Amino acid sequence: MSKYVFGVDVGGTTVKLGLFTLEGELLDKWEIPTRSENSGIHILPDVAESILKKAEEKKIEKSDIAGAGIGVPGPVDSEGAVHCAVNLGWGEFNVEKELSKMTGIPAKAGNDANVAALGEMWKGGGKGHKSLVAVTLGTGIGGGIIIDGKLLSGFTGAGGEIGHLHIMDNEPDKCGCGNHGCLEQYGSATGVVMLAERHLAKTGKPSMLRGRELSAKAVFDAVKCGDEMAIEIAEQFGEILGKGLAVIASIVNPEVFVIGGGVSKAGTVLFDYIRPAFDRYVFKGSRSTEFVLAMLGNDAGIYGAAKLVMDHSVYI
Ligand code: ZN
Numbered sequence: 001m002s003k004y005v006f007g008v009d010v011g012g013t014t015v016k017l018g019l020f021t022l023e024g025e026l027l028d029k030w031e032i033p034t035r036s037e038n039s040g041i042h043i044l045p046d047v048a049e050s051i052l053k054k055a056e057e058k059k060i061e062k063s064d065i066a067g068a069g070i071g072v073p074g075p076v077d078s079e080g081a082v083h084c085a086v087n088l089g090w091g092e093f094n095v096e097k098e099l100s101k102m103t104g105i106p107a108k109a110g111n112d113a114n115v116a117a118l119g120e121m122w123k124g125g126g127k128g129h130k131s132l133v134a135v136t137l138g139t140g141i142g143g144g145i146i147i148d149g150k151l152l153s154g155f156t157g158a159g160g161e162i163g164h165l166h167i168m169d170n171e172p173d174k175c176g177c178g179n180h181g182c183l184e185q186y187g188s189a190t191g192v193v194m195l196a197e198r199h200l201a202k203t204g205k206p207s208m209l210r211g212r213e214l215s216a217k218a219v220f221d222a223v224k225c226g227d228e229m230a231i232e233i234a235e236q237f238g239e240i241l242g243k244g245l246a247v248i249a250s251i252v253n254p255e256v257f258v259i260g261g262g263v264s265k266a267g268t269v270l271f272d273y274i275r276p277a278f279d280r281y282v283f284k285g286s287r288s289t290e291f292v293l294a295m296l297g298n299d300a301g302i303y304g305a306a307k308l309v310m311d312h313s314v315y316i
Contacts, residue, residue: 004060005309006051006068006105007119009112009301010034010043012087017050018302019058022066022310024123028054029302040089048102067106069305070099071115075157078315080109083156108308112301114151114160117144117258118314119304124296126258133254134294135162135245137216137263140176141184141191145252150316163188167244187241189262192216196233205229220266234273242277250283260294268293 002022009016011034018029032050035042051068055061072095074085080096099107110118117126117134126132130149136142141163145152152159163184164177171181173194185191193214200209207229208222222230245257259270271291279287296303308314 002066003064005066005306006054007302007304007306007308008047008051008068008070009115009305010047010070010072010088011112011301012036012073015043015047015050016298016302017047017054018299018306019054020303020306024303024306026299026303028058029299030054034088036087036089038089039091040085043088043090044095044098045102048099051103051105062105065105067108067309068099068103069108069110069115069308070095071110071112071301071305071308073112076109076111076114076153077155077157078153080107081157082109083158106309108305108314110151110305110308110314111144111153111157111160113142114144114153115304115308116142116260116296116300117146117160117304118151118307118311119296119300119302120258120260120294121146121149122307123303124258124300125260125292125294126256129255131252131254132256132258133160133162133245133248133252134258134260134300136261136294137188137259138261139188139190141188142261143248145248145254147252147254147316149311151314153315162244162248165244165247167240183241183244187237187244187263189216192219192233192237192263195236196230199229199233199236203229209233216263217265220263220269223266223269238270238273238275239277242274242279243281245274246278246281246283246286249278249286249289253286254289256290256292258292258294260297260300264293 007018095109134144143162145160168181175182
């Protein structure tokens with residue numbers, strides 16, 4: 001009977017690793033650099049070596065390890081195959097099979113945002129819920145859709161990419177994906193800055209944001225101080241994000257949206273701006289969907305990756 005599980009979250013610059021009990025107690029966490037040179041050929045061997053070293057250090061037998069779950073930044077299908085993780089330099093290959101071969105323990109792989117959603121459902125803001133949409137408002141917008149406890153990965157593993165929901169026509173700027181008018185162009189940390197820049201340039205009204213370095217945090221700090229311009233920027237942000245989430249809720253009908261990422265550090269004040277637009281646009285059968293804050297921060301990925309191993313059929 002195994003007792004331990006590893007959770008791995010591969011980011012563009014660092015790989016986070018965690019050792020958990022099967023009950024989800026985090027016993028140890030650490031990081032190693034992500035060596036993405038040479039098409040990322042070192043990344044998985046580094047992860048495997050780090051896992052085996054930790055097991056040795058903690059005197060854990062392989063037979064006591066249920067496996068290692070791994071979240072990667074790119075589409076991963078339900079068979080554990082990666083389809084072009086651009087940030088890592090990876091093309092097409094099966095992460096689960098490779099990692100399992102290198103470590104001698106079972107492995108499970110998932111897209112990082114999907115895996116983080118699973119972590120939030122297991123031990124974070126979504127605890128107690130089985131149908132949720134996790135929304136990570138960071139540099140971009142990551143999304144993870146869980147229905148009745150199972151992750152939606154989709155045909156090529158690109159399911160739940162809610163950051164690229166088309167929300168605005170006639171947007172001159174290009175999104176990172178190449179399209180124009182994606183949700184993450186307005187609702188991410190970068191998006192809030194863009195909205196602020198445009199709004200401040202449009203009118204000459206005074207604001208505490210003028211002459212300061214703009215960030216999502218600066219905007220929401222100014223909102224809390226009652227700054228009129230900042231409030232207008234937050235209203236634009238809320239209108240667009242609320243509309244996007246209403247579209248998603250009308251399809252998925254989740255119990256909750258779990259809102260995380262850097263922008264969510266502003267706290268529940270975000271919901272004051274998202275909720276009115278959400279209520280206005282959502283199908284009335286989905287109006288009971290609640291908004292909660294994510295709780296695990298940067299650890300959501302390692303928790304979710306560990307959970308990935310424990311749920312035998314985690315994908316829809
Ligand atoms: Zn896009």
